[in-house]
Amino acid sequence: MSETLTLPAPIITEKQGRFSRWWHGRSRFARQTISLIVILLLLAFAWEGLKFIGGDPWRPANNPFGIEHNPPFRFKIASDLNLPHLWKIFEAFGRESRRNGPPLIQVLAGAAVFTFREAFLGFAIGGLLGFSLGAIFAHSRVLERGFMPYVVASQTVPILAIAPMVIIWLKAGWLSVAIIAAYLTFFPVTINTLRGLRSVEGTAVELMHSYAASTWTMMWKLRFPAALPLIFTALKISATASVVGAIIGELPSGIRDGLGGAILNFNSYYISGPERLWATILITAFVGIFFYLLVSLVEYLILRNRRRPE
Amino acid sequence: MPPTVSIQNVSKVFNPGETNQVLALKEINLDILPGEFVSIIGPSGCGKSTLLRLIGDLIPPSSGAVLVNGKPAPQARLDQDYGMVFQAATLYEWRTVSKNVQLPLELQSVPKAERESRAREMLALVELSGFENHHPWQLSGGMQQRVAIARALVMRPQLLLMDEPFGALDEMTRERMNQELHTIWEQTNKTAVFITHSIAEAVFLSTRVVVMSVRPGRITQVIDIDLPRHRDVDTRETTRYFELVNLVREALRRAEAGL
Ligand SMILES: Nc1ncnc2c1ncn2[C@@H]1O[C@H](COP(=O)(O)OP(=O)(O)OP(=O)(O)O)[C@@H](O)[C@H]1O
Numbered sequence: 129m130s131e132t133l134t135l136p137a138p139i140i141t142e143k144q145g146r147f148s149r150w151w152h153g154r155s156r157f158a159r160q161t162i163s164l165i166v167i168l169l170l171l172a173f174a175w176e177g178l179k180f181i182g183g184d185p186w187r188p189a190n191n192p193f194g195i196e197h198n199p200p201f202r203f204k205i206a207s208d209l210n211l212p213h214l215w216k217i218f219e220a221f222g223r224e225s226r227r228n229g230p231p232l233i234q235v236l237a238g239a240a241v242f243t244f245r246e247a248f249l250g251f252a253i254g255g256l257l258g259f260s261l262g263a264i265f266a267h268s269r270v271l272e273r274g275f276m277p278y279v280v281a282s283q284t285v286p287i288l289a290i291a292p293m294v295i296i297w298l299k300a301g302w303l304s305v306a307i308i309a310a311y312l313t314f315f316p317v318t319i320n321t322l323r324g325l326r327s328v329e330g331t332a333v334e335l336m337h338s339y340a341a342s343t344w345t346m347m348w349k350l351r352f353p354a355a356l357p358l359i360f361t362a363l364k365i366s367a368t369a370s371v372v373g374a375i376i377g378e379l380p381s382g383i384r385d386g387l388g389g390a391i392l393n394f395n396s397y398y399i400s401g402p403e404r405l406w407a408t409i410l411i412t413a414f415v416g417i418f419f420y421l422l423v424s425l426v427e428y429l430i431l432r433n434r435r436r437p438e
Numbered sequence: 439m440p441p442t443v444s445i446q447n448v449s450k451v452f453n454p455g456e457t458n459q460v461l462a463l464k465e466i467n468l469d470i471l472p473g474e475f476v477s478i479i480g481p482s483g484c485g486k487s488t489l490l491r492l493i494g495d496l497i498p499p500s501s502g503a504v505l506v507n508g509k510p511a512p513q514a515r516l517d518q519d520y521g522m523v524f525q526a527a528t529l530y531e532w533r534t535v536s537k538n539v540q541l542p543l544e545l546q547s548v549p550k551a552e553r554e555s556r557a558r559e560m561l562a563l564v565e566l567s568g569f570e571n572h573h574p575w576q577l578s579g580g581m582q583q584r585v586a587i588a589r590a591l592v593m594r595p596q597l598l599l600m601d602e603p604f605g606a607l608d609e610m611t612r613e614r615m616n617q618e619l620h621t622i623w624e625q626t627n628k629t630a631v632f633i634t635h636s637i638a639e640a641v642f643l644s645t646r647v648v649v650m651s652v653r654p655g656r657i658t659q660v661i662d663i664d665l666p667r668h669r670d671v672d673t674r675e676t677t678r679y680f681e682l683v684n685l686v687r688e689a690l691r692r693a694e695a696g697l
Pocket residue numbers: 452453460462481482483484485486487488489525
């Protein structure tokens with residue numbers, strides 16, 4: 129295959145520097161990943177910066193740089209109890225989670241896998257439900273008008289009120305947690321599926337009509353592929369929401385094996401070891417980001433042949 | 439033999455009863471016989487695309503009747519009696535060039551191997567061999583339009599409906615494409631309805647040229663192109679060709695002046 133006419137070169141003006149050139153040469157996925165890492169680093173700097181200006185005194189034995197430093201201010205929020213040093217948090221991963229127990233990282237990794245499985249199941253259920261609702265509404269204005277208000281209303285009922293209800297109906301366990309996660313994830317998928325399926329323009333539809341294509345063919349050969357970019361946008365939102373949903377679902381179900389259980393547990397021991405709760409929060413964020421990146425990766429693989437946005 | 443396309447007293451009103459009501463076509467009568475190549479030429483907005491959509495049953499007439507192959511237009515569409523090339527190429531960006539050309543075959547469940555070989559054949563015909571695996575957005579506008587032509591031809595329809603298919607091409611490529619299209623028409627005995635803004639193209643390709651005028655869109659003149667059936671580069675240099683070009687030009691001028 130000749131590559132000569134393929135990729136339209138990014139527009140590069142004389143003024144743009146080497147960095148800009150290099151940056152625009154990366155794939156969208158690579159750019160996303162790099163931005164994410166840079167933002168995380170900036171956050172870490174801000175965190176320790178705040179502690180440097182207004183935290184508790186730094187003791188040589190307690191920080192990896194071995195410095196003695198007395199911050200000029202004392203902000204309550206930046207105290208070692210409220211905002212432990214990042215290295216303390218990372219240290220906590222290696223220490224045992226309770227007396228004679230396994231290291232914290234092992235406990236949290238197990239909990240993360242457990243919660244991720246619930247979230248993933250919820251994401252799958254919510255995604256399918258969201259897509260189906262969107263597809264039905266896209267084909268019937270009557271159903272859309274009849275049911276959309278309830279779909280919207282469902283999102284105004286707090287998940288904290290729904291969660292105990294689902295657990296009463298379905299009994300505490302995997303499935304009910306997944307359903308709660310699904311409840312948080314289906315809505316954006318419904319909205320974007322509907323918008324995407326309806327976005328198809330005149331002549332693209334006329335072409336299908338000229339082939340006397342059925343509604344079904346029109347759906348799978350035209351509307352669905354055209355809607356995919358919008359659907360993926362929604363799925364990325366849903367991926368992170370499903371992790372939140374799973375954690376919230378664990379709380380009233382009394383499930384102790386997931387991150388929700390870990391948060392409750394280390395929350396009650398906060399005074400004696402704040403870094404353990406922070407470590408749990410970090411892992412929770414990591415699960416959300418991991419899920420988001422996973423969906424982004426699938427999106428990239430499926431949509432990489434589409435026209436790049438200018 | 440019944441006419442391939444029969445347009446009987448057809449009018450088309452868009453948005454009837456609303457403030458933005460448009461009388462796009464007024465009382466159009468036109469019969470197109472099998473094997474004819476009819477070009478439609480006229481000022482922008484005179485309803486050429488609308489007329490082609492009516493033949494293809496993509497929109498219904500407001501009054502009058504459209505018959506294709508003796509059947510009502512909706513039936514002909516269901517029977518896949520025609521292949522259509524739209525004014526915009528209308529390729530699906532997620533499909534490769536070859537997959538775009540294969541689309542109509544895919545909908546007819548033609549086996550994969552045959553689909554691919556027929557798509558390759560058609561792409562060769564429009565001089566796009568080697569671009570099978572490109573995506574539409576990697577091609578120029580003119581190349582995209584040629585993919586659309588390959589897609590219309592791949593079903594081997596007896597009736598071709600084409601809306602300015604060569605509008606985006608440079609003069610030389612356009613003449614080459616004209617020759618290709620002429621050869622296909624000459625060899626396969628297809629019937630063609632062809633919209634264009636180019637007088638030279640209309641005369642070179644057609645057996646008849648239909649001239650339309652604007653507001654409301656109607657047919658003002660039909661000019662028989664009595665050139666020999668076979669046309670090639672030499673045709674464009676004959677006196678008769680020049681005479682016919684002038685005839686069409688004058689008819690267009692009159693149409694634009696509203697005479
Ligand atoms: N879907 C529509 N709704 C309302 N008005 C329309 C619609 N389609 C076409 N028209 C109107 O009908 C008239 C004829 O349009 P049409 O597209 O058939 O013109 P055309 O002869 O193909 O022009 P061009 O040479 O610029 O392609 C125009 O006034 C246009 O505004």
